[in-house]
Structures are given as structure tokens and as C-alpha cells.
Amino acid sequence: MSAQPGTLLDVRGVTKRFGGLVANKDISFRVSHGELVGIIGPNGAGKSTLFDVLTGFQPPDSGAVILDGEPITSRRPDEISRRGVGRTFQKLKPFNQMTVLENVMVGAFQKTGDPAEAHARALECLHQVGLKDKAQAHARVLSTGQRKRLEMARALAIRPRLLLLDEVTGGVDQGSIPGLIELVRAMNAGGVAMLVIEHNMRVIMGISHRVVALHLGEVICDGPPQAVVNDRRVIEAYLGGAYAR
């Protein structure tokens, strides 16, 4: 398994089937250290399944996932997390009966057993995502946008090398979108490589260094944002063949 220099995540020919449905078909792409890669595709393209395979929640039927030269294929989610891969969920999963601060402390405890240190790290992360004033609130009272920020803070607290964000702006009011985009940019500028699923085209074009487009479980395009958005197959996948001229 020779790693390409500079490659952090190497996805090689990943296939995932659910019965007769092929959710991911022979997917291959790479993410470099510090790179921000957008993943687009219509509903059902296999984006969230791909995240589940990469983070160990679903074992792939074939193919390999390599993180910094080490295979992590079919490792348990917690093992992959401890190797420096953080993630958020499309269907948000905050710890509702815990405070915002406690939620993030759970993440911070990955790197320290000392509650005081975890507390300090959690406050740092909350500050970073702009939720510090909500630290003592229960997670269940937060708005959708705030919960997305909470999940990001929680994932940041594990000090990830790679962060997988599933739908940054989905279900969020228009007013909160610019703030969330800024946040993603800032986290990436801090040195964390990112893989971002996003439906809002303007958002994905604005933040990504590179875009991977999926359709019906397959990679149909991989390249710079402008090239992908003008690619015939991508337009076809989104709008149907009639528009792709």
C-alpha cells in the first residue's frame, strides 16, 4: 500500500450493496492533507452511505479505505475516530439530555482523561463555532443551525486530521448560511482536511478546492469546482439529458 505523497485519505474502489441496491459502486478518489473536497450528487446518489463506509458505520462489500497510508477498511467507528477522523450526521445526533458544553466535552475526552482539560478544550471549540454563550443550555433547545454548529464543535474537539461534514446548510434558514460557510472555511484554514456533502451548489462551489460528483452510486466527475459544474454528465444527473447541450 504505497501512499501518494500528500495524500491523507485514499478511497480505492469502494462498493457497498444493500440487497439488490448498489449504493456505492467502485468509488475511488483522494483527499490531500488540508484539502477541502466537496461531494455533490442528487438524492440517493450514495453520499451518506459513502460517509458511513468511510467512518466504519457500514462495512464495504469490496474496496479499501486508506488513511495516511494505513488501511482503515471495516474498522469500528470508534477506532476510526481515534485515528483522527471526525464526522457530523445528516440526521443530527446531539446528546439531548446533556448541556452544549457537556456534548463537546465528550469529544474532548478522546484526547484527555482530565475533566478540567476537557472542559477547557470544549470551551475553545465552542468559541470557535460561535456557541460559547450557549454552553450551559441543553442541546435539545438549540435551533437546527446551532445544532449543526454543536456537532461540528463536538467533532473538532477530538482534534481530527480529517473532518466529514454531512450537509452543512441543509434545513438551515437562509440567514445562517453565510456564517456556517465562514465556519467551514475557518476550520479548514486551521489545517483540517475536509470532506463536505452539500446540496447548495453556490455553497459547495464557494468553499471547495475540488468537487467529486456522485450519481446512482458512481463517481461521474472529479475535478476543480468550475469544471465539475460545467460537466455534461453532472448537468444531466441534476437536470436531465435535455439541458446537457
Place this chain on the structure above:
Amino acid sequence: MPRARRIVLGGLALLALLAFPLVFTLPFPRHLMITIFLYAMLAQAWNLLAGYCGQISLGHAVFFGTGAYTSTILVNQLGVTPWAGMLVGAVLAIALSQAIGYPVFRLRGHYFAIATIAVGEIVQTLMINWDWAGGARGLFVPMKRPDSVVNFQFHDSKQTYYYIALGLLLLALWITRRTERSRTGYYFRAIREDQDAAASLGIPVTRYKQRAMALSAGLTALGGTFYAQYILFIDPESVLPLSLSILICLVAVLGGVGTLWGPVIGAAILVPLSEGTRIYLGGTGKALDLLIYGALIMLISVIQPGGIMALAQRGRRRTG
């Protein structure tokens, strides 16, 4: 509440509890308090697994019975002091809990609870049919005189039992408090709230569930040995029934699960209530006591599912 005031109030409450047997010298009030302490500590042990870690067990009588049987058999067969038996019982209960947890923790939610009921029934049936361990007839702990700490028997007064039960409760509270504030406590609660999110943050979910199970089972077994030495007779019907597992759970649920004081409050209400209804309404042959007891539990679970602790917290918020 400010910290200083909490410490003063806590100190006063502890002093009052220590002085109680000196003021109340009759057996009944002491017995009532001992029963409260025992159920509070059992419910607290259950609370560690179910309240904090979210794994609802309805088979905790298995661990209680393990404690009771281990110390009793060791005393009867080998003359080992029940204190050593208590430790061996706890170790056995922990080992048993890990063996049960290994397959059963692959199940989520209600399936876990159902599996624990099944385990409880299996163990009770095994013990009923195991003649060497007393079978359905049960086992007596041989009476030993005079009273001695080594023998763990006190026939002159219940005072020493009172202090031992109080000590066990304080131990359970102390362990819960320490756990609550540590990484382990945070991980338990995260697992209760969402296993996938917990795993995504690097928590080895199954290992922590096993840890919660071990803590809970070990503590419960201590209570079992205490019961055997206090009552001096055990049988599968008294230390291994499903009804005991459910009662332990009810005490915690009534007081408030996932809280430090919930199980204590639950026991302080439920035990006198059950003793009261039994004394005043029992013996009529119409099970009126059980009816009232059951109705009260239903009422509380409908009106305030968060338990008494949630009620108290709501009241405090309202008064500012």
C-alpha cells in the same frame, strides 16, 4: 445551592442518619431504615447501568442472588467469613455480568431489557433445580453467637446492620458521584443519548457498556450478601425473582433515573409506602395493599415520568 451550604446540609443529614438508631431503639424503625438503605443502594447500582448508560436491565436479581448465594454457600460449606464471601460474590457477579453482557449488548433498546428478563428466569430456574445449593427449599445461614463482626451476625440489636447498610449506600453514592464527574460518566451518558454519535467521537461503546454492567453488578451483589446475612435465609423466590428486578428498577424510576439522589428519594418513598400498605391493608386476603401500591406507581409514571427529581427541579426553576 452554594457549595458551602450543600456541605453543611449534607453533613447535618449524615449526622442525623448516624444518630437515628441511638434515638429510635425499637426494631421496626431501624428495620425500615435498613430496608430503605438497601433498596436505595440497589437502585443506585441499577441506575449506574440504566440511568446513566441507558441499558435497561430487568434481570438485576441475578446479581443480587449471586451475592446472596455465594456468601451463604461459602459460610455453610467452608466457614468463610461473609465479608470475604461478599467480595467473592461481587467478583463472581462481575464475571457473570461480563458473560451476559458480551452477547446481550449487541442488542439495542427493548431487546436488551427482554434478554435480561430471560437471563433472570433461566438463573432462577437453575437455582430452583440445583439441590446442592438448596434448590427450591433454600438455604439457612447458620446462627452464630455471640454477635461478632467477623461472623456478620448481630442478634441483640439491629444497630450494626443499620450502620453496615448505611455504609453500603454511601459506597454506592460515592462511586456514582465519582463516575458522574469522570470521563467514564460522560461516556455513559453519551452512549445513553446516541450510540452512533458516541462511537463517532471515539467511544468504544461495547467496552463502556460492559464497564457499566460490571460496576452495577458488583454493587448489587454486595447488597445480596447483606440481605442474606440480615435475613439469614435465602431461596430462589426471595433473592432471584423477576419481581425483585422490577422493584429495583421502580425505585430508581420513581425517584428519577440518571440522577445521584433519585434512587435515594425513590427508596425513601416506596419502602415506607409498601411497608405501610402491607401493615394497614395487608392480611385482608384481598391484596388491597398491592392495588394501592400499584395505582400510586401508575399515577407517578403518568404525571411525572422523570421521577420525583424532575418534579423537584421543575419546582426549583419556578421559584427561581
